[in-house]
Amino acid sequence: xxxxxxxxxxxxxxxxxxxxxxxxxxxxxxxxxxxxxxxxxxxxxxxxxxxxxxxxxxxxxxxxxxxxxxxxxxxxxxxxxxxxxxxxxxxxxxxxxxxxxxxxxxxxxxxxxxxxxxxxxxxxxxxxxxxx
Amino acid sequence: xxxxxxxxxxxxxxxxxxxxxxxxxxxxxxxxxxxxxxxxxxxxxxxxxxxxxxxxxxxxxxxxxxxxxxxxxxxxxxxxxxxxxxxxxxxxxxxxxxxxxxxxxxxxxxxxxxxxxxxxxxxxxxxxxxxx
DNA sequence: TCGGACCTTGACGTTAACGTCAACGTCAGG
DNA sequence: CCTGACGTTGACGTTAACGTCAAGGTCCGA
Numbered sequence: 001x002x003x004x005x006x007x008x009x010x011x012x013x014x015x016x017x018x019x020x021x022x023x024x025x026x027x028x029x030x031x032x033x034x035x036x037x038x039x040x041x042x043x044x045x046x047x048x049x050x051x052x053x054x055x056x057x058x059x060x061x062x063x064x065x066x067x068x069x070x071x072x073x074x075x076x077x078x079x080x081x082x083x084x085x086x087x088x089x090x091x092x093x094x095x096x097x098x099x100x101x102x103x104x105x106x107x108x109x110x111x112x113x114x115x116x117x118x119x120x121x122x123x124x125x126x127x128x129x130x131x132x
Numbered sequence: 133x134x135x136x137x138x139x140x141x142x143x144x145x146x147x148x149x150x151x152x153x154x155x156x157x158x159x160x161x162x163x164x165x166x167x168x169x170x171x172x173x174x175x176x177x178x179x180x181x182x183x184x185x186x187x188x189x190x191x192x193x194x195x196x197x198x199x200x201x202x203x204x205x206x207x208x209x210x211x212x213x214x215x216x217x218x219x220x221x222x223x224x225x226x227x228x229x230x231x232x233x234x235x236x237x238x239x240x241x242x243x244x245x246x247x248x249x250x251x252x253x254x255x256x257x258x259x260x261x262x263x264x
Numbered sequence: 265t266c267g268g269a270c271c272t273t274g275a276c277g278t279t280a281a282c283g284t285c286a287a288c289g290t291c292a293g294g
Numbered sequence: 295c296c297t298g299a300c301g302t303t304g305a306c307g308t309t310a311a312c313g314t315c316a317a318g319g320t321c322c323g324a
Binding site: 056059060062063064065073076077080081082083085088089091092095096098099102103104105106108109110111112113115116117119120122123124126127130131 | 188191192194195196197205208209212213214215217220221223224227228230231234235236237238240241242243244245247248249251252254255256258259262263
């Protein structure tokens with residue numbers, strides 16, 4: 001079997017370029033424990049898993065999640081297969097809280113968007129009026 | 133005609149309490165030009181307009197808008213009745229850009245929410261399995 | 265063998281968005 | 295008249311999330 005996409009790796013520079021961030025950002029997130037790239041004699045080697053986590057993290061950052069919140073969420077992706085009842089219960093409770101927070105932000109952004117488009121509509125009316 | 137709700141005013145402390153922020157935040161936003169309360173002999177007097185703007189601003193802050201972005205938007209609410217064609221056109225263009233950005237964030241948050249609820253669902257299955 | 269283009273760690277700088285503190289004025293209650 | 299609760303400005307402190315720079319290692323083509 002030939003080398004498959006799942007085996008693909010990246011250097012810091014490569015991954016940074018692809019994600020549209022700097023290498024500093026990747027090192028920072030590593031120091032914060034959000035990603036854990038392998039090493040090849042000192043040099044970092046990022047795999048598909050690191051890349052996937054980074055994309056999730058960056059998406060969260062775009063709508064106001066802190067890096068700490070991002071870490072909490074991506075960590076939960078790993079804990080979901082846990083076999084300990086106690087742990088699963090607290091995890092689930094936390095997940096529900098997080099979902100609730102996300103829904104609130106969703107409502108906030110929806111209202112703001114609706115207002116912005118309203119104002120834009122007023123502008124269009126005004127323009128039509130001035131031109132008509 | 134008696135005093136109506138529209139004439140209601142607030143002191144810094146009162147408004148801060150109602151909005152759930154500190155007086156420092158109100159003074160900061162004023163310094164940044166987002167609100168412009170009246171004065172009663174040195175003391176700030178906030179009117180319904182200030183309160184309304186603050187609520188819009190705080191809502192924006194909750195989902196990741198910077199204070200600068202918030203100011204840009206609330207300022208546009210005022211410029212929408214402009215009578216200058218040129219100004220209306222650039223304003224409208226900017227509003228469309230902003231709306232586009234908001235829609236992107238909306239998509240980001242929607243995807244994240246869907247993933248979080250997925251993980252929660254996995255947790256529930258696992259729990260049912262362990263208990264069943 | 266030399267210069268570039270990468271990579272490393274470590275340390276200090278920067279910006280946003282406030283928090284905190286000092287020093288002062290003002291006004292009502294006891 | 296004094297205290298306490300409120301207000302003011304000004305200045306410095308803090309935290310997150312990186313940016314930037316220094317000082318060095320490695321490898322590769324000319």
